Amino acid sequence: MEDLQLEGGTKYKVLADRLEAAIEDGTLTVGDRLPPVRELAWQIGITPGTVARAYALLTDAGRLEAVVGRGTFVAARRRPVVDDVWQRPVPPEETGSVNLYSPRLPDMGQVAAIRRAFEAVARGPECDLTEYPTRDGFRPAREAVVTWLSDVMLGRVDEQDVVLAHGGQNAISLVLQAAVRAPRPVILVEDLSYAGFRRAAEMLRIEVAGVPSDADGIIPEELERIARRTGASLLCTSPEVHNPTGCHTPMPRRQALAAICKDAGVQILEDDCYRIGPARAPSYRALWPEGGWYVSSISKTITPALRIGFAIAAEGHTGALRRAAEYGFFGLARPLAEVARIVMSDPETKATVVRVSARLQEYIQAAVNILGRYDLRWNADVPFLWLALPLGWRASDFTLAAERVGVQLRSAEEFALREGRAPHAVRIAVNGRIPLARFEEAMGRLRDLLDDPPCRMSV
Secondary structure (H helix, E strand, O other), X not given: OOOOOOOOOOHHHHHHHHHHHHHHOOOOOOOOEOOOHHHHHHHHOOOHHHHHHHHHHHHHOOOEEEEOOOEEEEOOOOOOOOOOHHHOOOOOHHHOOEEOOOOEOOOOOHHHHHHHHHHHHHOOXXXXXXXXXXXXXXXXXXXXXXXXXXXXXXXXXXXXXXXXXXXHHHHHHHHHHHHOOOOOOEEEEEXXXXXXXXXXXXXXXXXXXXXXXXXXXXXXXXXXXXXXXXXOOEEEEOOOOOOOOOOOOOHHHHHHHHHHHHHHOOEEEEEOOOOOOOOOOOOHHHHOOOOEEEEEEOOOOOOOOOOOEEEEOOOOOHHHHHHHHXXXXXXXXXXXXXXXXXXXXXXXXXXXXXHHHHHHHHHHHHHHHHHOOOEEEOOOOOXXXXXXXXXXOXXXXXXXXXXXXXXXXXXXXXXEOOOOOOOOEEEEEOEOOOOHHHHHHHHHHHHHHHXXXXXXXXX
């Protein structure tokens, strides 16, 4: 270190760059102990504060690790955040790992119902298995969706306003195609939000801007400011069950946000895929029929395997939404649409959803019993929990530590915009496919990690 020269630039950044270069070229290797702050400062003729800031910068970046009482060491390179579910290695449950990436529903009768539906389709008209789908042919399925959503305050809805999609993510993409028309399109999302919004926007070459939120959702003043600055044409939001925090946007806040959007000409896409219980407030489509679009699916209530979702157009925009689906993929496969119709039309299916919810609540209660002394946000009707980590834990470090003990979680970083900041928090999804005892054991492993955070350097 004696020959380290600092010429030009901000000294602590220059020092950090030189140290990082030494790590990259192998001069410093994983586990090497760096000189104490005062010793290195004396060696190269700078202040201890400058060295401490350089060490802190590299510690924050994961290149160094500070251990109280021992010193500062070169850390193993962190694995980058994986925000694509398709890239995630999900080991078999027989290995002892517990997958809490996304909610997994217990079978409370829906598997048998789906099998009966497929059997009925197999015995049905030959044309359902040999012909292209048609708009009129989807009418019974669209009517089933309207009935399925009859407990949601959507305003006036006709079956013609409904477009069937391959899951909620596909429905979001269809709405973006139908609603966003600007030459240089911009959409707005909560600063911490479902990653599918930005993925769909990225595929359509739409810019995404984040809007700060609080415990009630998007902050109205921030929405107005950012909408004016960006000229955005659509706001994507999840007011009933915010993903990932689980918070709910109450009626007064919704009214304020709808008024701002209407005045600024910003339409609203409401993603309602995570709600299992009854809706607690009118949808944005009910508050502003001409500007509110609605998306939901059966993935969090019945099964994600069928990939059945639906989008409801804002009033006056049905044609654009329908064309997005028909021009893109002709619509769902006829047999799949018929399976969806049979399942959603079966009166027993709603009772099955109630049983699914009741079973998931047992898991949620178990998680609260074990982790409740920490900063945990939860709702009995939401199939995940939001855990703000205690001092000493970073979200990326915690998810890696959890994976080492066999528990797979999602870091807050996965829900932040690429250039945004994420809190040190994790989302814990409920896995109703494993026995409750195994889920409780996984919560116990997380509690043990929370009780023993790694020591970190303070500067």
